[in-house]
Amino acid sequence: MxxxxxxxxxxxxxxxxxxxxxxxxxxxxxxxxxxxxxxxxxxxxxxxxxxxxxxxxxxxxxxxxxxxxPEPSLLVTAASERELARAAYHLGNRHVPLQVGDGWLRLGADYVLRDMLDGLGVQVREEAAPFEPEAGAxxxxxxxxxxxxxxxxxxxxxx
Known part of the structure; x- marks a missing residue:
């Protein structure tokens, strides 16, 4: 070994x-x-x-x-920066590991969080992608x- x-x-x-x-x-x-x-x-x-x-x-x-x-994840985009920031706020409030990109967020696949994000009016797409969340402050x-x-x-x- x-x-x-x-x-x-x-x-x-x-x-x-x-x-x-x-x-x-x-x-x-x-x-x-x-x-x-x-x-x-x-x-x-x-x-x-x-x-x-x-x-x-x-x-x-x-x-x-x-x-x-690559792993099951959710890619979140929004029509405006405000909507995306709002989604990031609600995910952060739940201490969800989150990868932040230019105009998008990525999180591990979770149907409960997907429902919440759908309710916030952002676009959510399931994908298999490498997941590199923020390290945390x-x-x-x-x-x-x-x-x-x-x-x-x-x-x-x-x-």
């Missing part, structure tokens, strides 16, 4: 891929499999959140690219790896 205990530069070419949904990318201790089927054990600092594009250093020197797996300090401008979504939380 390949052991992974640290990050490496996003500049390094990847030898392997680790494809995981967000729920599993939040675990700092995890036994899972690479895309090739090889077993891997993650032993990262507690509180680490893996993001798509992160690169990890294997104990044997291999570089493992983290890939955010109170989750500890954030630490960025690699290219800040080209890959600003790579944030790791440490408690």
């Amino acid at each position: 390949l052991l992974v205990e640290q990050f490496c530069s996003t500049e390094q070419p990847a030898d392997e891929q680790l494809v995981l949904p967000f729920e599993r990318r939040q675990k700092s201790r995890l036994r899972t499999k690479l895309a090739t089927g090889e077993e891997v054990g993650l032993f990262l600092p507690r509180g680490t959140i893996l993001r798509g594009g992160d690169r990890l250093q294997g104990s044997d020197g291999r570089v493992v690219l983290v890939v955010a797996a 109170y989750g500890g300090h954030a630490h960025r790896h690699g290219d800040e401008e080209g890959h600003s979504g790579i944030i790791h939380e440490f408690s």
